[in-house]
């Protein structure tokens with residue numbers, strides 16, 4: 001039997017911050033700032049680990065300095081493989097926490113510890129733990145976009161790149177699943193695997209703003225465009241996709257599909273990498289505006305936007321914004337993350 005029952009406890013109200021306004025830097029100023037960051041990285045024996053959604057300058061610098069630009073699964077893998085003593089994580093807080101959980105001996109710094117995520121904020125550990133207690137017969141699978149405390153309560157952590165494979169594997173073993181926090185991704189996984197899943201009622205404020213009716217209109221204007229959709233988007237958007245997948249899968253699609261135009265439904269930070277790898281392809285942002293639009297309808301995560309060259313330099317200079325995890329939480333959280341990494345390794 002398949003369930004599609006979202007968790008009914010009142011989700012906490014999420015305060016979505018305004019996008020920070022970073023001062024425009026003249027080219028020479030920007031170059032000087034980058035050089036200072038490179039020196040600080042050397043002094044700290046550090047590497048940059050950046051997500052595809054952060055500013056292009058940070059992605060470029062991560063690549064120039066031997067760091068990595070990736071999705072959250074590959075960020076975790078890279079951090080675990082790296083010999084550097086310091087990981088400077090440009091992304092949102094759960095990414096820094098995952099890096100620290102996997103590398104307790106390393107110093108993990110982030111440009112801004114207030115850079116969280118609506119999925120993480122919408123799934124407080126105490127409410128989630130009550131939910132798990134009410135369903136002891138279910139295997140607990142949580143998305144990576146959760147706090148260390150929530151991961152500590154889970155059997156498995158998954159990213160969007162591996163969620164389908166892991167849930168399918170559990171379903172084949174006859175396990176029933178409690179899924180949190182993203183209901184859209186959960187529903188998508190449920191539809192494709194047929195697994196019995198009970199879903200937490202969380203959502204990404206960025207992807208939830210993509211509009212199905214406006215996408216339908218845009219597709220008519222660009223009939224030859226392939227539609228690429230991240231599965232945190234609502235069903236009516238996912239249903240129009242030619243490719244549904246993680247950030248890595250969407251980037252690969254732009255490189256490999258023969259289409260010349262792509263409509264892209266995910267955070268627009270991804271365009272930097274898509275342009276870099278497929279400079280001749282035309283990228284069209286999927287619509288968020290129009291009827292039903294809110295002040296968050298800009299397809300750019302306000303928490304990812306808290307990362308910039310300026311505060312990266314400050315944290316590397318001062319050592320501020322270090323991630324610390326309670327050892328008892330870490331000991332339990334690492335089990336669910338390591339399970340995912342071992343599973344991913346087995347699939348390679």
Ligand code: SF4
Nearest residue numbers: 117118204205206301
């Ligand atoms: S884009 Fe959505 S899922 Fe990603 S960090 Fe921002 S709020 Fe969270």
